[in-house]
Amino acid sequence: MASSDVPGSPERVCNFEPSVWEDFFIIYEPEPLQISEECMRVKADKLKEDVRMLFQTFNGTMEEKLTFLDTLQHLGIDHLFREQINKAINEIHETEFNSCSLYEVALYFRLLREHGLWVSPDVFDKFRGENGSFDMYITNDPRGLLSLYNASYLSLPGEPELDQAIAFARHHLESMRGSLMYPLSEQVRRNLVIPLPRTLNRIDASHYIAEYKHEQEYNPSVLELAKLDFNLLQRLHQLELKAFSRWGNDLYEEVGLSYSRNRIVECYFWSYTELYERHYGVARIILAKLFVLASMLDDTFDMHATLEEGQKLNEAIQRWDESAIPLLPEYLKKYFIRMMNTFREFNDELKQDHKYRVAYCRKAFQTLCGCYQQESEWFHSSYIPTFEDHVKCSIISAGTPMLFVGSLVGMGEEATKEAFEWAIGCTDAVKACGEVTRFMDDLASFKHGKNKLDVASSVESYINQYHVTDEVAIATLENLVENAWKTTNQARFDCRALLPLVNRVASITKSMTLLFHDRMDLYTFSRGNKDRIHQQFVQPIPL
Template identity: 25%
Template structure:
């Protein structure tokens, strides 16, 4: 049975708009007033006014400079390129495959289902699952033969009773691999009052692991799955309450990580780096299988990191040669954008995807800073029209920073189209350009709103914001560069106007706004989903708006889960990478705008996953 067989579960939700107001919110009197217009005397807190060489007064955002000096990047080691490491990794891969294949001979019928699921979970969390795709499928096919949508499963194929831990773990992994599993079986684990999940004769450690697996399962929810909503509320409260009293530091570290970096902010490289430490501290690594897994995970992590160092050096040289480094008013975040792509795309062969994504994202940021702060409205009108002609000659009379930006941008889009042609066997340049033109129009619309002091309705804002978020344009060409042919018909199911693409763009815009609206208001950019909501609901406060919008995001992420995991004719690789990029964005906006302010959490994440190797 495919995942597509359970469509009735969400048929009433998919494709429908949620109401623009959560009924439970009680509106309060205004606590803050936003000014729509700002004169020169009302300079926003985090914005400065400067005069350029022509005497034009311009706004700048006072962003911190590039954190990653080219000399530093060029000095990064690639020591794990040595063939001896690759040879050792291949030997370990073969040995682990042999152990996987021996499972059917050695596993007991009392716990074979749990054992197989645990092995799959370990290789995925350690970031080495790409080496064992056949073994993973074989083991999940085995587990799925014993799955029961009403009762779940026990620890083993001959278990006389179901087990919450094995069922929760199995549900999560099977659903993520697009097997048709329903969350309804969780109802049987509730107590008679329907409030808590039933745990039978478990030790404290077993109980904690059970609730942790229940929590992880609850995050892979589709719309209107009340059982998963209940499981999420219960498990969060349970784990947070017990966390201070846990003696086993490895379990506490695992719980802390999963509570902080939930499914939609947990990217593969961060999870692998974290789980390597947790896995290495457990006593189970005395087991020869687990010891080999750990050694391979460390080797693989460092070998991939060597590839990332080489790609960072290529990207840094491009950044300097493109001229974009000369744009002092713009955010220089090419390394942060590479981290975004590299955190979710590990395959060595997808270098073009990672570097291309970093380039496209850098163009978006430079254009964003031109439209939001540095450019004048008259300049932006000409600039927009010139970009849509794709002709540098049309830039005549515009400032040099606009000409420089367009030249680098035009060359980058052309280069990515050439890379895409190698995979797609057709010219996709016109298709990509049309996507960029729609995006530029959306930017110009926001610039006009700012100049007019106009705050649109939330619906009007989000309709434009889905485009101006930039999600589509930074993802489109890199996805086309993957070694997966995508016909125009299939492309429409992951690109505009697909529901999948719409949800990716919408959740990016919403998450970004909820984390950046105060900083943007301080720079004079007063239009956001927060202010639009408050305009729609007079008397509401920022807190009301945030409460509603966070609820709205959660609901849309459930719908995105469905669009991502349902069975259709879109190549899984293309969908996987587009969806994974949305998780990377959620991570980078987890605490704040991790691009504008990349000197705190983002820098630490880059150091941990891309710069510092794992001790062997």
Template identity: 25%
Template structure:
């Protein structure tokens, strides 16, 4: 794990601040220079026409193929490319056929593939392999790819854009609370975010004012992008940002005071500060008709799928980044809380937290079985984001140290051409 150096610097007012040195951006201005906005309209139109031609060809493959294994492999390939939203009806019809098929003569590959395809679509499959095959882990990178690329069809373009401004603003806010500001400055920023109006900027230090105004502007742009009957959704995301800011401030007080809370007290705050719930809300913001007012009410009640995703993200983050954060004079993590509460060492604490992650996965898998509590696209976003957390924190903290595997994954999804 890469060690992050921490230095103390003084500003022009004589205030001593922490300054953590991270590696510079591995991309520079690549994505700015290669933005899709720079594509010629004529080239874009040709691509759209080609997409429609290929969609017709793939739909014909479903009609012309009678071999069950070939159909399963076709579905698997489409899902790995994250193109299944183009062929929802064809896939549903094929999976109903696959569910009814007699699999007693299948080998290990055919049985495991059938199990995964049906299970991740919400079928309650009963098989001898069910206990040993964990469908949520079979395609971790698939979920990670979804978070990176999002959906490319027109009705999900707004969701992709909104989820990305929202995430960038959150990342900056995390750095302000976690790394640079003083406790008094964090208190001022928290109060301003709770007020959520332009007048509140006057109470902030100069270096935070630009961030605060940009935060408000981004949300105004979100609202402008939405249809009239969708604008209410922005309030839900505002509430999420406020909750995260309050949680950030509470954790920063723990760090300053050297306070190590109990695990339950920690999770009441840190499941919110993980921002998993906020990211999920930002995904729903531009999803069109499927994201109804009832969906946002369901989501805001912190239902079991959202809670499970937050547990997965928080605990995996803490387990992986525990050592680095202690070198940065960070607030106590859930690892330290467990160690203090149970009198254990780091190894035992991490093992117990991993067991909590496994339980959260079981709960999330149960909630994803048909019939789902809400529309399947809503649940799928939670599943995909949870899978991405597994990939980001599996071996190292790929979010913080993003110049290795993270860079390669982003390159595979957004830079390198897909061979056809």
């Protein structure tokens, strides 16, 4: 059905490019594996035991131990050894540490801070001269320099010395890129684009698996386990994506909102990057479905609904009852019914003592809708809010605070009521996630020209309020993105009891580097992520 044929459809329409995948994953049949899945599972289980033994029998140096833990993260198999890694990290933290190796000191700093254990930036003072600048001799150690560069991205507010370390390391890494040997050359190239602490584990794993055999610490058993684990999980994700694509295509056909972006595969991919582990299947699908529902809601308010229609849709969602259906224009009734039914399905998926979680998710969805409505009112009255009012609303309308709440719904026992209260309050790392999403999204849209049907962006609000140039506003928002990342880093210490969930919301923040890299909106213009999605869901790792 064309958008102009939708009953009650206004002329306010934007035509998005169609899905780049269509029915690909519905009809896709993967090539037969080199060995059966059952044989792969048996082999992987044996290798897991071998690696667990390495934790018990390890008698190497501190540097070797740190490198081993980092390798498990790089290869994407740290999820198999959470308990052993946490124990090892705590033991390292409790052990006196004194090293003159820049690589080792920076790795120690990064790994401990990632696990919410305090390390002072003073550990890098030994590599500085009397004037406070880094000694030039460390530029002869590219591996150490890359380690310093990545570690410094775990800075907290009020640590300018780490900002200086980033600038120093980046400058020298860029100047030596052409002379580095593989695989360090590739790692430098990738990290100069997206530093390691902002890189998604699952995405980086497929790169590092290919590089690991060239590392001096190479362990064949560890590499084989990484390959088997990647391929076994990929098979699971292929089956899920086939079923999810059917669900999504049926949804789009049923509700008939042809003006909305069809990004079914991208929604699953985004959910998968946050929750790729086998035992998070329910959580992964709930999150992906929420992303689809929110995307359709966003496009309705932004690109299609009149002010009155948006008000009626918001009223219906705030009431959250079938009695609100007559309020709605004809073309939104099926969406509302499917939305309600989908939330009921979420409830049916959960154990009895977890069903309360859906109420938190519903509340977050309603809050998101209210912010869409606020922005719609600003648009229809041609009003540009103050920057502060804009941000207060638009970090919620960015969607990620609601999606984080949604990501907890299908999780295990770690998703406690305390976790939901923290998430729904949109403080600390959750708020920072919304800020990174909002500002990166607005910087992308500003670079490529704001759609005339969209509310003024935070960039425009800043320019309008403070009467500054585009360049000043852009630099300000880029700085606010960096500050938000530091807030996320700080939350690992301030909310250490919720550290696994802080790291989950940090993963959502990391995913923004894929959606808005180089100020591109790769959700709307999804061809930019096609190769990456193909790599994750179609290409197995050669065994």
